Amino acid sequence: xxxxxxxxxxxxxxxxxxxxxxxxxxxxxxxxxxxxxxxxxxxxxxxxxxxxxxxxxxxxxxxxxxxxxxxxxxxxxxxxxxxxxxxxxxxxxxxxxxxxxxxxxxxxxxxxxxxxxxxxxxxxxxxxxxxxxxxxxxxxxxxxxxxxxxxxxxxxxxxxxxxxxxxxxxxxxxxxxxxxxxxxxxxxxxxxxxxxxxxxxxxxxxxxxxxxxxxxxxxxxxxxxxxxxxxxxxxxxxxxxxxxxxxxxxxxxxxxxxxxxxxx
Ligand code: 76R
Numbered sequence: 682x683x684x685x686x687x688x689x690x691x692x693x694x695x696x697x698x699x700x701x702x703x704x705x706x707x708x709x710x711x712x713x714x715x716x717x718x719x720x721x722x723x724x725x726x727x728x729x730x731x732x733x734x735x736x737x738x739x740x741x742x743x744x745x746x747x748x749x750x751x752x753x754x755x756x757x758x759x760x761x762x763x764x765x766x767x768x769x770x771x772x773x774x775x776x777x778x779x780x781x782x783x784x785x786x787x788x789x790x791x792x793x794x795x796x797x798x799x800x801x802x803x804x805x806x807x808x809x810x811x812x813x814x815x816x817x818x819x820x821x822x823x824x825x826x827x828x829x830x831x832x833x834x835x836x837x838x839x840x841x842x843x844x845x846x847x848x849x850x851x852x853x854x855x856x857x858x859x860x861x862x863x864x865x866x867x868x869x870x871x872x873x874x875x876x877x878x879x880x881x882x883x884x885x886x887x888x889x890x891x892x893x894x895x896x897x898x899x900x901x902x903x904x905x906x907x908x909x910x911x912x913x914x915x916x917x918x919x920x921x922x923x924x925x926x927x928x929x930x931x932x933x934x935x936x937x938x939x940x941x942x943x944x945x
Contacts, residue, residue: 685750687774690821692750694757695771695833696886697922704764712933714763715741716914719929722747722756729756730925731749731932732831732924739768740936741873742924744833744890746775746823752808763938769922771835773877773888775821780858786811823875829927831926835885835919846915861911866880871898885919892926899923 705711719729726749743760745753761767782790787809791797797805803825838846846854865874875890893899906912925932930940 682751684752684927685765686748687750690774690776690803690878691746691748691823692753693744693746693773693875693888694753695769695773695890695922696743696757696760696767697734697769698741698743698760698765699768700740701764701766701936702861705937705939708764709939711763712790712826712938713931715760715765715933715938716929716940718756718759718762721759722752725749725752725790727752728898728927730825730827730831731929732926733923733932736923738920738922741765741938742831742833742922742933744825744831746825749945764799765938769920771833771879771885771888772883773879774882775823776878777817777821778858778876780855780862781813781817782859789897810944820876825890825892826873827876827926827933828873829894829925830892830896830899830923832891832903832921834880834921836888836889837886837917839915841918844914855916857911861906861909863903864909868898868902871895871903873904896923 715731719731722729722745724748727745727749729743729745732742732744734740745756747753754927784806788802788806790801791805791809840847849857871893873892875892877888877890878886879888880886891899891902925935927935933940
């Protein structure tokens with residue numbers, strides 16, 4: 682199996698490890714296994730972020746994404762050449778939302794909410810089309826920016842008798858999601874979110890990856906979302922993993938995996 686490329690979306694691996702201190706101390710080049718694996722993955726057109734974890738759930742976090750699941754699996758296997766013990770992982774695929782506004786809906790909104798008509802309406806729609814195309818492309822084929830902090834958690838939508846997301850009509854879900862997105866947009870520029878789908882693939886339905894320079898922004902956005910009906914009524918959450926995003930060699934050095942250059 683040389684390549685396994687999903688017909689829609691990219692593969693995403695969230696991998697969390699504890700450093701095996703005894704092995705790490707005996708291997709001065711331990712970090713090099715990790716750094717080399719990152720470099721080889723990037724050379725193959727995939728991306729990986731290294732995270733020095735806060736708290737004792739894990740020491741090192743790795744978020745890897747790209748078109749080929751077989752390549753991602755190879756990367757995962759290569760990392761195990763380093764003195765790392767896996768403690769948690771999450772597998773998901775990037776996805777397009779089914780709740781995005783259509784051009785017709787944006788046209789109606791511009792006319793009714795903003796009173797825009799004629800040529801101005803068409804010009805505004807042109808701008809909207811460009812922005813949305815770029816935004817949607819970036820959701821399916823993302824390039825994650827380096828920010829100081831990253832938090833990851835898996836979540837699902839509730840299927841309780843009195844609050845079952847999956848029994849709501851599409852139009853109701855779409856309206857609720859529009860409210861969710863309105864809250865989200867107020868964090869534009871402060872928090873970058875990557876929502877990846879894992880229904881049928883891992884234990885929860887989505888992986889939520891949040892990147893921000895200001896750690897307080899991570900707390901604020903998740904707190905504010907808790908009051909939004911989509912989260913307040915319908916969301917269930919798994920464990921949270923938070924850490925500092927660093928260049929791979931720096932992340933390794935921080936968690937006690939030395940590369941030749943760092944082992945001074
Ligand atoms: O299509 C889009 O990407 C824009 C609208 C949008 C959708 C469809 C959007 C915007 N989200 C969407 C879908 Mn979101 N999001 C979360 C969480 O902790 C919590 O309570 C929830 C975790 C955060 C913090 C967040 C942030 N979102 C989803 C889905 C899939 C639901 C489905 O398909 O049923 C989940 C699970 C989810 C969860 N969301 C935004 C944000 C932010 C910051 C935005 C604004 C993005 C922007 O416009 O720049």
